[in-house]
Amino acid sequence: MILDILVIIAMLSGLLFFVATTVGIIRFPDFYSRVHAAGKGDTFSTTMFLGGTILYLLRDFSGSTLLTAGKLLLIVFYIFIASPTATHAIIDAGYEFRVPYWTRSSRHKGTEGDVENEENMDNGFYPEDLKG
Amino acid sequence: MNLEQFFIAMAVAILFLMLCNLYRVVAGPTVIDRMLGMNVIGTKTTVLIVLIGVIDGRVDLFIDITLAYALLNFITTLAAARFYQRLAQPIPPEPRESLVAPSAGPDVEEADVTAAATDPSRKETP
Amino acid sequence: MPAIFTFFVMLLFWTALSGKFDLFHLGMGVFSSGLVAWLSHDLLFEGHTKKLGATFKEIVFFLRYLLWLFGQIVLANFHIAGLALSLHPKKHLDPHIIKFKPSLKTDFARFVLANSITLTPGTVSVRIENDIFYVHAIDRRSSADLSGPGPGKMERWVAWVFEGGS
Numbered sequence: 389m390i391l392d393i394l395v396i397i398a399m400l401s402g403l404l405f406f407v408a409t410t411v412g413i414i415r416f417p418d419f420y421s422r423v424h425a426a427g428k429g430d431t432f433s434t435t436m437f438l439g440g441t442i443l444y445l446l447r448d449f450s451g452s453t454l455l456t457a458g459k460l461l462l463i464v465f466y467i468f469i470a471s472p473t474a475t476h477a478i479i480d481a482g483y484e485f486r487v488p489y490w491t492r493s494s495r496h497k498g499t500e501g502d503v504e505n506e507e508n509m510d511n512g513f514y515p516e517d518l519k520g
Numbered sequence: 521m522n523l524e525q526f527f528i529a530m531a532v533a534i535l536f537l538m539l540c541n542l543y544r545v546v547a548g549p550t551v552i553d554r555m556l557g558m559n560v561i562g563t564k565t566t567v568l569i570v571l572i573g574v575i576d577g578r579v580d581l582f583i584d585i586t587l588a589y590a591l592l593n594f595i596t597t598l599a600a601a602r603f604y605q606r607l608a609q610p611i612p613p614e615p616r617e618s619l620v621a622p623s624a625g626p627d628v629e630e631a632d633v634t635a636a637a638t639d640p641s642r643k644e645t646p
Numbered sequence: 647m648p649a650i651f652t653f654f655v656m657l658l659f660w661t662a663l664s665g666k667f668d669l670f671h672l673g674m675g676v677f678s679s680g681l682v683a684w685l686s687h688d689l690l691f692e693g694h695t696k697k698l699g700a701t702f703k704e705i706v707f708f709l710r711y712l713l714w715l716f717g718q719i720v721l722a723n724f725h726i727a728g729l730a731l732s733l734h735p736k737k738h739l740d741p742h743i744i745k746f747k748p749s750l751k752t753d754f755a756r757f758v759l760a761n762s763i764t765l766t767p768g769t770v771s772v773r774i775e776n777d778i779f780y781v782h783a784i785d786r787r788s789s790a791d792l793s794g795p796g797p798g799k800m801e802r803w804v805a806w807v808f809e810g811g812s
Contacts, residue, residue, distance in 0.1 A: 403530065437534075466591075478552060
């Protein structure tokens with residue numbers, strides 16, 4: 389009974405953070421901020437979902453469910469290593485790509501900075517340009 | 521207490537949120553944005569497969585698929601990121617300057633760096 | 647010596663994945679993990695020269711560090727959720743890139759530090775170039791720990807785990 393409530397709490401918190409991730413990915417003004425939302429929320433909400441599943445599996449305790457729970461724990465561990473690495477690879481590729489960024493420092497004042505940047509979004513995109 | 525209905529509701533909610541993420545994949549201004557959206561969708565697909573296994577009552581079968589899918593998603597993202605990073609690098613060194621917009625590249629602040637002189641490639645970022 | 651460790655890690659992994667304990671599957675596991683250990687024994691523990699007791703101590707320290715890191719991840723998620731669900735997220739954002747030079751020696755410690763930077767509130771590590779970390783921070787408050795003078799809190803944790811610092 390307590391385990392059931394724990395499963396529900398874990399899954400609902402995972403869903404909450406996944407909602408936050410999705411809203412962040414849709415709403416944030418530039419690429420780098422979206423990477424923030426994806427890199428953190430994705431890892432943690434996946435962990436919460438899989439942790440809830442592990443608790444649900446351990447409700448009827450036996451050898452085979454223990455093995456399955458061990459495999460799930462392996463997936464959680466793997467995602468904890470792989471997701472920040474994938475995030476790092478994506479943001480590194482974007483930085484090398486010179487993806488335009490949104491800022492509110494003195495050069496681009498106010499919230500209209502992203503409109504200006506969206507016109508520059510295609511810079512350096514095409515391989516023909518790169519070949520000069 | 522039977523949690524099957526709850527798991528079905530969770531799976532439907534995850535599917536809906538994945539569709540919301542698909543907006544970024546379709547409308548994302550750059551290729552890297554699309555890649556980011558696909559990475560999030562792929563990570564959540566592993567959760568979805570596990571939930572389908574729990575609903576079916578055959579988790580020990582689906583868990584291997586999940587493991588393979590997680591590995592595949594990671595490798596895909598890494599390969600695509602490396603590919604576009606390689607694409608963004610200049611083939612001749614000169615025409616790079618014409619491509620860089622004055623605002624391109626986030627501003628780099630000096631913070632507690634003792635060996636900034638050993639870093640020639642980032643000098644052009646303001 | 648690293649080949650034997652690699653062999654046992656691989657055998658454990660095989661057993662967890664196969665889930666069968668009869669002679670045929672275990673024999674296959676011993677054969678294939680022995681092959682892998684023979685081919686790539688220098689990859690898993692590359693440059694690891696410590697004694698066994700020191701390695702065990704390092705693992706215990708690393709688990710304690712993971713506990714602290716998990717708390718930081720929860721904080722990071724509340725931070726990013728608060729930013730995303732606020733009414734005007736652009737008012738709170740102030741993205742910028744900082745760079746700093748950590749004093750960590752080994753590659754694995756740097757890998758752990760970079761991944762931890764990605765998972766903690768408001769910062770994502772962009773690249774490591776000539777020992778210098780480039781870190782993208784989403785607002786001014788979250789980059790204060792890294793850009794301050796001297797090693798930050800997280801760097802001290804990682805140094806404590808892997809290099810016997812304080």
